Amino acid sequence: MAAAPALPDALPAAPDTAVVVPPPVRTPGYYVRQRLWANRPAVAGLVFIGLCALVALLGYWILPDPSPNANNGFVQLQKQPPGFTARFIRRTSTDSLRAINSPIAVWWRGKIGVLEVPVAEAQSNSLVIVPLVVTGDPALGPVHLEQKSNTTKQHLIVSSVQKRTYWLGTDKAGRDELSRLLLGTRISLGIGLVAVLISLIIGVAVGAVAGYFGGWVDSLLLGLMTVVWSIPGIMLVIGISLALDSKGVWVSFVAVGLTMWVDVARVVRGQVLGLRSATFIEAGRVLGLPTSRLIFVHLLPNLRGPLIVLATSNFAAAILLEAGLSFLGLGVQPPAPSWGLMVKEGYDLLGTEAGLWLTLLPGLAISLLVLSFNVLGNGLRDAFDPKTQLT
Known part of the structure; x- marks a missing residue:
């Protein structure tokens, strides 16, 4: 009987095989943040808005004149x-x-x-x-x-x-221009925040109901949007101020907010019209989910990107509208340090040596804040677009 072949002392080593490591699982929000941070103008606008918000929060504690x-x-x-x-x-x-x-x-x-x-x-x-x-x-x-x-x-x-x-001189009443300019960030950011919140609450509710139900409900609400859209914002603010019989700060906040909900409602209506026949909505209907849950839990979260972009643009529009109303004497009343009112006070002094910087400084503050919100809105629009490539 033939002897069995001798076994080698050691088995040959296995060839080196590359270990494939799967890429980490990233959420969509991660890519949104990465695209936003890669946009330098948007980041610069966000930093400036953050500084203005910090000044508004600190308020009188950092003002040279804390009166x-x-x-x-x-x-x-x-x-x-x-x-x-x-x-x-x-x-x-x-x-x-x-x-x-x-x-x-x-x-x-x-x-x-x-x-x-x-x-x-x-x-x-x-x-x-x-x-x-x-x-x-x-x-x-x-x-x-x-x-x-x-x-x-x-x-x-x-x-x-x-x-x-x-550091920035004094106005026609001998008040510190720097203190009033810093304190004016409260009014500008406050009116933008209140206006955006009011416009989102009313606009999302009206647009979602009109887009989801359709039919005569959509026609009725669309007609209401068209009528409100055709009225100039300044006329609406004047009418609301007359109806409330006041021209204080909070009345201006509410009045500006009630003029900006139509933009939100039209965008939400168009998005809901395209999503109400989606598969996940049909599945929810088959499962017997209530209509309110389908709208607010399943539909509206898909509109987060467009609503954030629209909120930034409405923020800038509210600041400009408040400045224009205060310039005309229809918005915030003195002695509140509104930037629009400060521009008006400087405008009255044009032709004098002090008129130039008293008009230029609050005008520059308005322009920088509005520009920051606009470039931030553009950056958010690109960040929420999945077709945008990271550089």
Whole structure:
């Protein structure tokens, strides 16, 4: 019987095989973010909007003039150029009522109860320094003053004498232009946010109902959209203000929002008309899902991209509409620091040396904020487009 062949001492090594690692599973939102971050103008616009939002949130805490509405003005300092420096005496009257300046109150309405007087005004009012401090430098300690009058004698306690620089100058009322410009971001962003929320709530509801049900419901709601669309936005705001018998800040917010829902409704209606016959909607109907769930849970999430893009464009449009209304005197009323109202105040001074920067500065702020929302909207539109290639 033949012997069995001897086994080799070692088996030959298996050939090297490349291990194929599957790519990581990415959500659609990941690619949207990647396409957005690759768009530099959109990122720059987002950063500027974020800075404006931070300024609006901080509010009076970062303003050189933390008085309510940054409305602390001095006739002696009116229409001063940018970079102007003045010396002030901060004083508190012992005869006046003192308001409690809690952190929340200061954030909401500004700091009250503290009086400031330019040094020149203190001299003109015959404020006599009582020789209780012999250093000769009021900045080194408290100074006691007596304001002489024909009828009364008011005792004032001065906490400090300080120097303030008006980096952007003063307006016709002697108010700090920088403080009012920074505080104006609250009104511009606030009116844009309120207008977008109102337009989304009304527009999504009307557009979804019209597109899903169709028939006479669609015809009725489409006719309503057409009528509202044909009325100029300014006329609608005037009518709403007259109906509410007010021209305050919140009335302007609501009025602007009620004029912008038609754009959202038309876009939502068109998208829902194309999706209501989709397979997943038909499957939901077969399963007996309620209509409200089909619309708000299954249809509207597919409209997230177009709604975000439309919201950014409506944000910019609301800021421009509010600025135009305030310029005409139909929007935010003084002394609230609206950018449109500030442009109007500067426009009234055109021909003078101060008119140029008092018109240019708030106009530039409006342009930069609107431009930021527009480039961000363009970037979001490209980011939500799956055909866009990453570079």
